Amino acid sequence: MKFLLDPTNWDTSIPNSIPNLFLAHLSLTLISVAVGLLIAFPIALLVARFRPLYAPVTTFASVLYTIPSIAAMVLLIPLTGLEATTVIIPLVAYTQIVLIRNIVAAIRAVDPALVEVGRAMGMSAAQIQTKVVLPLALPVIIAGLRVVVVTTIGIASISFVVGVPSLGTLVFQGQTFAYNDEIVAGAILITALAVGADLLLLGVQRLLGRGQATTLASAG
Amino acid sequence: MFYGSLSTALAASSNFLGQVWAFIQNPANAYGEHLWVTILLSVYPIVLAFVIALPLGILTARRPIAAFLSANLSGLARAIPSLVFLAIMVPIIGIGFTPSIIALTLLGIPPILLNTIAGLQGIDPAAIDAARGMGMTRLQILGRVEIPLVLPVIAAGVRIAAIQIVATTPIAALIGAGGLGEYILAGVNILDYAQAAAGALGIIALALLTEALFALLQRVLTPAGIRAGEKASEKLAA
Numbered sequence: 001m002k003f004l005l006d007p008t009n010w011d012t013s014i015p016n017s018i019p020n021l022f023l024a025h026l027s028l029t030l031i032s033v034a035v036g037l038l039i040a041f042p043i044a045l046l047v048a049r050f051r052p053l054y055a056p057v058t059t060f061a062s063v064l065y066t067i068p069s070i071a072a073m074v075l076l077i078p079l080t081g082l083e084a085t086t087v088i089i090p091l092v093a094y095t096q097i098v099l100i101r102n103i104v105a106a107i108r109a110v111d112p113a114l115v116e117v118g119r120a121m122g123m124s125a126a127q128i129q130t131k132v133v134l135p136l137a138l139p140v141i142i143a144g145l146r147v148v149v150v151t152t153i154g155i156a157s158i159s160f161v162v163g164v165p166s167l168g169t170l171v172f173q174g175q176t177f178a179y180n181d182e183i184v185a186g187a188i189l190i191t192a193l194a195v196g197a198d199l200l201l202l203g204v205q206r207l208l209g210r211g212q213a214t215t216l217a218s219a220g
Numbered sequence: 221m222f223y224g225s226l227s228t229a230l231a232a233s234s235n236f237l238g239q240v241w242a243f244i245q246n247p248a249n250a251y252g253e254h255l256w257v258t259i260l261l262s263v264y265p266i267v268l269a270f271v272i273a274l275p276l277g278i279l280t281a282r283r284p285i286a287a288f289l290s291a292n293l294s295g296l297a298r299a300i301p302s303l304v305f306l307a308i309m310v311p312i313i314g315i316g317f318t319p320s321i322i323a324l325t326l327l328g329i330p331p332i333l334l335n336t337i338a339g340l341q342g343i344d345p346a347a348i349d350a351a352r353g354m355g356m357t358r359l360q361i362l363g364r365v366e367i368p369l370v371l372p373v374i375a376a377g378v379r380i381a382a383i384q385i386v387a388t389t390p391i392a393a394l395i396g397a398g399g400l401g402e403y404i405l406a407g408v409n410i411l412d413y414a415q416a417a418a419g420a421l422g423i424i425a426l427a428l429l430t431e432a433l434f435a436l437l438q439r440v441l442t443p444a445g446i447r448a449g450e451k452a453s454e455k456l457a458a
Binding site for chain 1: 236299300302303304307308310311383386387388390391394395401404405407408413416419420421423424427428431
């Protein structure tokens with residue numbers, strides 16, 4: 001605990017202090033998940049519409065997911081150098097399988113009767129997508145996002161191998177100097193970040209799903 | 221102009237691949253031995269995790285503790301990155317090959333345990349009733365209904381565990397496990413990217429091979445009836 005409580009480790013002017021590493025870890029995660037969503041969403045919409053695409057797309061994404069993170073990052077060094085990009089590219093690749101599968105499942109799970117109701121009310125195709133399908137699918141999509149965020153936070157802690165700072169740097173430094181306090185501090189902070197992000201998204205998921213349970217219950 | 225830079229890039233990358241290949245072939249680097257250590261680092265933990273998690277799952281599936289395990293273990297296993305897990309284990313088990321085996325085994329237990337519990341709990345009681353109605357003995361029900369229904373789910377768990385273990389072997393090099401991960405760490409340290417890539421490509425090959433092998437195993441263990449049913453429901457959905 002000594003390491004966590006030492007004020008010098010919280011000095012933001014030191015590059016590898018706790019707040020700076022925390023922010024670095026957070027930005028690696030946020031950028032990767034955001035880019036991952038931007039790529040996965042259109043793919044999932046396409047796959048949900050053209051079903052024969054589902055098998056090849058998910059097979060490809062799961063092969064990507066099989067490639068060990070440390071190996072993928074190391075192979076990227078000659079192309080992208082010892083930069084954050086080297087960490088972000090594999091992280092984005094890993095988000096795809098869970099995001100695509102989950103978004104497709106969420107869209108397919110929307111009750112066709114409700115889409116029919118929308119059509120009967122005179123909604124356009126775009127209105128049905130944005131006002132019926134998306135709001136109903138969103139809580140399920142957020143549930144998948146939780147898995148992706150927690151996994152990404154975990155894998156991002158490997159970034160020190162390619163010289164990119166993150167909270168994993170604490171674990172690695174502690175390991176190198178046989179300083180257990182620093183390892184434990186890193187472990188606590190990474191786990192806290194993962195659990196915190198998970199709870200935050202759980203809150204969002206509940207908030208978005210609030211109206212739904214009652215509508216569905218009264219409809220059923 | 222464009223083709224000029226393209227051919228330079230191609231020449232550079234083929235040159236790089238040449239360096240990687242030269243590194244792998246150089247007997248002084250003992251690539252084969254490192255590969256073998258990595259294979260052992262994967263096989264022992266997969267087998268051990270299976271031998272430990274399967275009975276544990278069978279014993280707990282019908283008890284209240286199963287619900288507790290299912291609810292908490294999976295979340296915990298996901299929230300703690302394997303790097304952190306290995307680092308925390310060092311003060312307890314030390315560093316080297318055997319401690320790495322222990323750590324990797326512990327890493328592989330949750331998916332197998334959880335899938336065993338899920339598989340056993342997921343057996344439709346109606347299927348057992350039907351078997352009993354057909355006059356099967358208790359042993360026949362176990363052998364012909366319960367085990368065939370559970371095996372694919374357990375195989376899926378073993379597949380997840382195996383992939384995770386293989387993917388973590390290079391990280392275990394940090395705690396002195398040896399194997400291909402040493403090339404990765406050393407290569408990045410001394411900026412010898414051909415060496416790092418040689419380790420990385422070996423690990424990727426092992427991971428893909430493991431995935432293919434266990435995907436096949438899972439397929440073989442899935443009874444033809446269930447496979448046909450899945451196909452039919454897929455068609456229905458489409």
